[in-house]
Amino acid sequence: QVQLVESGGGLVQAGDSLRLSCAPSGRTYHMNTVGWFRQAPGKEREFVAAIGWDSGTTMYADSVKGRFTISRDNAKNTIDLQMNSLKPEDTAKYCCASLRTGEWRNADHYDSWGQGTQVSVYS
Helix, strand or coil: EEEEEEEEEEEEEEECCCEEEEEEEEEECCCCCEEEEEECCCCCEEEEEEECCCCCCCCCCCCCCEEEEEEECCCEEEEEECCCCCCCHHHHEEEEEEEEECCCCCHHCCEEECCEEEEECCC
């Protein structure tokens, strides 16, 4: 089993930036991909971005492409999500998850989930 802990959420103004981190532990050799998802109140969970753990290949939702960057910090052993030009519609609880095999955009395929961190953007 893989354990995941997110950090870095907060309350910011539209146009500001935030950096989220996802720290995996446990059986990380089961991880091939780490993804970020978000869920706003009353809405379904939404794919944000994902990165291949070894390959570094990335994928983004159209809604965040050009504003968000997912990366792996080898020194800290974290997967980070740099979020720039934040908008009120980015307000949600952000969770990271690990995937052994499956579709990167499909939350149902992910094996382990963190508790999440809240991001709130006001205009």
